[in-house]
Amino acid sequence: MVYLILMSIQIETKSQEQLKEKLCKTDVVTEKLFESKPKLKKAALERYSEFLKREQLARRTGSRRNNANREIPVVFHIIHQCGEELIGEQQIQEAINDVNDDFNKRNHDALKYESLITNTLGFEIADVGISFKLASVDPYGNATTGITHTEHYYTNQGSNFELQIKDLIQWPRNKYLNVWVVSTTGGSGFAHFPTTVHDYPQLDGIVISHNYLGRSGTSEYQRHGRGHILTHEIGHWLGLYHAWGKTNSPKALENCGISSNSEFYDDDVCDTPNTIGDTKIVYPTDSVLVDGTVIYQGVDSYYGDNDGLLERTDLPNTCSSSTCPVTLGYDNVFNFMDYGCEIIFSEGQKSRMLMVLNDNIAQRSEIGLPQNKDEVFIPHNSNSVTMTFDTYFFQEHSLNDGSIKEKGIEIKLSAGAFNFNTLFSTDANSNNYFEVNNLPAGLILQISRDNFNGGLAHMKLLGNAFNNNKIDSINDLEIIFKQAAFDFDLQLLYNSTISNLEIDYLEEFDDVYYRYLNPEQPEQQFCVNSLIPNDYEPFFLDHIGYMALHNFKNKSTATTIRPEGVYLANESGILVEVLCNNNTNPSGVSNVAIFEKNYTVNSVPPPGFSYKAVTRGPYSSNALMIYGDIYTANAGKSGLIGIKITYGCENLELLGWLRVSVSDDGQDLCIQDAFYSTNPNEDSIKLEDLNCTASGGTGDYNYISEVKISNDTDVVFLSESPNYVSGYTDYTDITVFPDRTCEFVTGESYNIEMYQGNNGSQENNVYWYIWIDYNDDNIFDITEKVFTANGVPEVKSNFGGMPQLYIPLNAPVGEHKMRILQTYYSRASNRYLVSPCNDFLYGEVEDYNIAIVSNLPEMPSGEQCFSIVKYNGLLPVGIISAYDYIECSENARVADGQRTVLKASNYIDLLLSTTIENGSYFEVLIEDCEPD
Numbered sequence: 001m002v003y004l005i006l007m008s009i010q011i012e013t014k015s016q017e018q019l020k021e022k023l024c025k026t027d028v029v030t031e032k033l034f035e036s037k038p039k040l041k042k043a044a045l046e047r048y049s050e051f052l053k054r055e056q057l058a059r060r061t062g063s064r065r066n067n068a069n070r071e072i073p074v075v076f077h078i079i080h081q082c083g084e085e086l087i088g089e090q091q092i093q094e095a096i097n098d099v100n101d102d103f104n105k106r107n108h109d110a111l112k113y114e115s116l117i118t119n120t121l122g123f124e125i126a127d128v129g130i131s132f133k134l135a136s137v138d139p140y141g142n143a144t145t146g147i148t149h150t151e152h153y154y155t156n157q158g159s160n161f162e163l164q165i166k167d168l169i170q171w172p173r174n175k176y177l178n179v180w181v182v183s184t185t186g187g188s189g190f191a192h193f194p195t196t197v198h199d200y201p202q203l204d205g206i207v208i209s210h211n212y213l214g215r216s217g218t219s220e221y222q223r224h225g226r227g228h229i230l231t232h233e234i235g236h237w238l239g240l241y242h243a244w245g246k247t248n249s250p251k252a253l254e255n256c257g258i259s260s261n262s263e264f265y266d267d268d269v270c271d272t273p274n275t276i277g278d279t280k281i282v283y284p285t286d287s288v289l290v291d292g293t294v295i296y297q298g299v300d301s302y303y304g305d306n307d308g309l310l311e312r313t314d315l316p317n318t319c320s321s322s323t324c325p326v327t328l329g330y331d332n333v334f335n336f337m338d339y340g341c342e343i344i345f346s347e348g349q350k351s352r353m354l355m356v357l358n359d360n361i362a363q364r365s366e367i368g369l370p371q372n373k374d375e376v377f378i379p380h381n382s383n384s385v386t387m388t389f390d391t392y393f394f395q396e397h398s399l400n401d402g403s404i405k406e407k408g409i410e411i412k413l414s415a416g417a418f419n420f421n422t423l424f425s426t427d428a429n430s431n432n433y434f435e436v437n438n439l440p441a442g443l444i445l446q447i448s449r450d451n452f453n454g455g456l457a458h459m460k461l462l463g464n465a466f467n468n469n470k471i472d473s474i475n476d477l478e479i480i481f482k483q484a485a486f487d488f489d490l491q492l493l494y495n496s497t498i499s500n501l502e503i504d505y506l507e508e509f510d511d512v513y514y515r516y517l518n519p520e521q522p523e524q525q526f527c528v529n530s531l532i533p534n535d536y537e538p539f540f541l542d543h544i545g546y547m548a549l550h551n552f553k554n555k556s557t558a559t560t561i562r563p564e565g566v567y568l569a570n571e572s573g574i575l576v577e578v579l580c581n582n583n584t585n586p587s588g589v590s591n592v593a594i595f596e597k598n599y600t601v602n603s604v605p606p607p608g609f610s611y612k613a614v615t616r617g618p619y620s621s622n623a624l625m626i627y628g629d630i631y632t633a634n635a636g637k638s639g640l641i642g643i644k645i646t647y648g649c650e651n652l653e654l655l656g657w658l659r660v661s662v663s664d665d666g667q668d669l670c671i672q673d674a675f676y677s678t679n680p681n682e683d684s685i686k687l688e689d690l691n692c693t694a695s696g697g698t699g700d701y702n703y704i705s706e707v708k709i710s711n712d713t714d715v716v717f718l719s720e721s722p723n724y725v726s727g728y729t730d731y732t733d734i735t736v737f738p739d740r741t742c743e744f745v746t747g748e749s750y751n752i753e754m755y756q757g758n759n760g761s762q763e764n765n766v767y768w769y770i771w772i773d774y775n776d777d778n779i780f781d782i783t784e785k786v787f788t789a790n791g792v793p794e795v796k797s798n799f800g801g802m803p804q805l806y807i808p809l810n811a812p813v814g815e816h817k818m819r820i821l822q823t824y825y826s827r828a829s830n831r832y833l834v835s836p837c838n839d840f841l842y843g844e845v846e847d848y849n850i851a852i853v854s855n856l857p858e859m860p861s862g863e864q865c866f867s868i869v870k871y872n873g874l875l876p877v878g879i880i881s882a883y884d885y886i887e888c889s890e891n892a893r894v895a896d897g898q899r900t901v902l903k904a905s906n907y908i909d910l911l912l913s914t915t916i917e918n919g920s921y922f923e924v925l926i927e928d929c930e931p932d
Contacts, residue, residue, distance in 0.1 A: 025187040026236050027248035029159050030196055045263055048195040055355045067354050072368040073135040073376040074177045076147045077169050079155040082649035083573045084218050085183040085210040091217030092147060095230050096132055098214055102231040103128040109343040113284050121312055123332055126350035136378045139171050140500040143386035150393055151649055156545030156572045158182035158207045159190065166202060169392065174363040175376055178205030181213060183573045184545060188212040188229045191236040194362035204362060206233045228342045235337050238353035241267040243275055243338040250277025250339055256319035269348040270324035275331040278340040284310050299333060384494035386414040394461050396505045398652050398680050402442060402468035408460035416488040417454030423447045433485040437478040440503060442466040468505045477501040509679035512542055513690055515835040516671045527670040528566055539671050543647050543654060545572035549669060550617040562618035563587050565628015566669045570614040577611035578624060579642035585630050592626045594639045594660060600686040601642035601655050611644055627662050627669055636664040645676065652680040692778050694836055695728045696843035702824045703844040705757030709750050709805065732817060732849040742848060745855040746811050749804040751797040756822060768795050769821045771836050774812050780819055780836040811852050818848045
């Protein structure tokens with residue numbers, strides 16, 4: 001599962017554990033994008049092929065243009081929740097300085113080892129010759145620091161929320177390189193290739209985890225060893241692939257074995273030899289120690305003869321195949337686009353990046369041109385005073401009452417001072433100082449000068465907006481300052497107007513529900529087995545990002561010894577607490593409490609329990625154990641774990657639960673689903689609060705056009721929806737079909753016909769699902785899925801081996817909700833875990849009320865005994881009833897597609913085993929059993 005690369009633990013877990021989080025996620029995110037936009041991959045590959053032809057022609061004809069004085073304007077959008085990810089300006093500026101050193105052959109490591117790399121090892125170090133600079137003019141003409149700040153929980157998982165993050169704030173890509181800084185991307189960072197986003201400018205740019213940005217501030221480069229991640233991602237942004245090829249899998253054997261005709265083969269740059277890819281940070285000669293432990297070895301010690309000298313023969317040669325006419329025969333482990341010692345670009349990579357900058361692909365040829373500098377940079381010779389501000393957003397308070405968060409927006413002058421104390425937009429005297437346009441009714445703008453810094457002021461919005469639905473949000477709030485507002489000549493100010501500020505109102509409070517399934521076996525729950533080697537199994541929640549089940553078995557790698565068992569771990573910066581028993585086990589580990597499914601989770605813990613923070617696993621002194629070798633109380637239990645989420649700059653609290661189950665022997669621990677409310681005003685929540693909904697997106701690609709369900713003679717109901725309305729259609733109101741009876745009989749099978757509608761050709765990769773909420777808890781459990789047909793354009797029972805819909809004999813009678821879901825996806829079904837309670841991109845969901853009635857046959861009179869051997873091992877079709885008992889021989893089996901029910905009043909004896917073929921049904925029903 002790709003998200004495992006997010007998981008990291010403490011430094012004492014040593015190098016291999018850290019590899020899970022250090023990987024770039026570019027190819028993972030690209031493949032995810034291809035899956036969501038099925039036709040994009042083909043277009044991107046064709047576009048890349050055409051680009052290579054243009055590059056070859058330019059090389060032959062010498063028509064490549066000069067990139068002298070190319071200076072790329074950069075804007076950093078910090079998406080934060082007032083945690084460590086709210087990084088300072090110094091860290092950003094130092095990261096930009098590092099990038100400029102990397103692209104201009106000035107970085108310390110390249111200079112230190114230049115003679116060794118070029119003379120001894122034979123690798124050329126390229127001076128790419130382009131530079132990067134923080135923008136000083138924004139798209140609206142405001143002066144800017146080139147840094148924006150936006151508060152949002154999207155920061156907790158930058159790759160899952162990529163579209164939403166970029167939709168929050170983005171500047172035009174033909175003028176700016178957008179970099180979004182988040183708490184975590186699930187790896188180090190990612191950027192889309194120009195060929196991928198040519199037609200999707202809204203996706204262009206780089207997303208990076210704050211602790212991988214540069215080498216100062218919150219950067220943890222000494223721990224993960226990668227101080228040049230921004231350079232690596234800019235390489236992707238300028239068209240460079242990983243050195244091993246076009247996948248996110250360094251060290252994979254197939255990187256060498258992939259055919260040269262494959263779309264994934266190598267990086268198409270001849271002076272970066274084809275390589276298997278490096279997954280261990282290496283340095284030319286020295287090993288890296290942290291607290292006395294070797295974390296990363298040097299090339300000489302890791303690959304070579306460990307004699308303290310780096311020689312060509314010390315370098316690895318992992319792939320002998322190459323499409324290039326000349327190959328060096330050694331891996332370039334020093335390349336920025338590998339995960340080795342990232343300190344150089346090659347001459348071939350330089351040529352590729354400059355070609356991209358001169359090509360019209362993804363508008364790269366328009367950015368950073370000298371003639372456009374005045375649009376993005378304040379001239380160096382300007383004597384202007386600038387007025388910058390830290391964010392473009394006024395955000396509604398989480399109370400969702402039309403009031404605005406207290407923080408507001410900070411304004412800073414580069415020189416001089418503001419000439420007022422406090423101004424209000426409602427005060428007539430304020431008109432001498434400023435004007436405000438497009439301020440919503442009910443709100444008052446307040447501007448106050450800082451008490452200690454005259455060049456600093458704070459803007460806040462007071463009151464309550466009359467209209468505060470999400471649709472009422474605005475993006476054109478404007479403040480125009482006048483001469484009286486400053487103690488210097490207004491003519492010196494670069495721009496006296498602050499424009500295009502936004503007021504963002506919240507969506508109505510909602511319930512968030514997630515179902516967790518096994519990625520390898522979609523019909524099973526999401527579990528950790530204590531016998532398998534996987535240390536982590538991650539699960540995701542919007543406001544949290546990633547959490548995990550940590551199956552801790554190897555005590556020797558921890559500085560603090562912890563008992564073996566399965567722990568709840570937190571891989572995000574957000575505070576998550578769970579209800580634990582007040583008593584702890586002898587090792588001081590807190591034991592997570594599991595409650596009955598009707599339990600109410602309260603903000604204040606009940607007597608005997610307390611909330612404990614979820615940490616990064618058993619290495620922490622406050623680790624939380626769900627089940628382990630010294631905590632067996634949860635064996636065989638199934639129920640809820642109460643959770644409390646504290647998030648945002650206001651430290652708001654949300655309540656919810658995780659539903660888990662522990663097997664009787666403790667070998668399996670499963671997360672079934674999770675639920676929480678986004679309303680911070682609620683002080684309690686319970687299972688019954690869940691409102692399981694689903695939606696299939698816009699419907700412009702696929703939808704359900706027709707559904708027929710029938711027995712041998714009668715159509716139970718017919719849904720005809722040739723005109724698509726929305727991603728969800730509710731037919732639970734029986735009056736929609738007053739002349740039709742939606743009734744099913746226990747023990748009966750029904751034929752199904754379902755057809756897709758779309759605006760193009762019929763798609764084969766369409767998946768169909770039906771659930772019946774037998775227990776009426778509005779969740780549609782895994783066991784309540786009654787029909788699946790994968791990868792087919794339409795469904796017709798008994799056609800091409802498709803199954804029927806079968807209503808079990810023991811199905812509860814009465815009215816229930818049935819959910820039908822149809823979706824399109826470009827991967828096999830085991831890679832796409834469809835949930836009946838989550839939104840998805842393509843398709844439709846329909847709900848129906850159905851009635852189930854019983855039709856169990858009467859018990860035959862008289863004593864009967866059945867011996868099955870006479871049927872040559874095949875049990876007969878239908879119901880086999882006996883007054884007393886039934887015996888089955890060792891070769892009894894139920895044939896493919898057959899339904900057999902054994903029904904007896906005393907006992908049913910399956911002597912050895914009964915084989916059930918695919919698509920068949922086998923039930924056992926015993927009535928009037930004696931207690932023994």
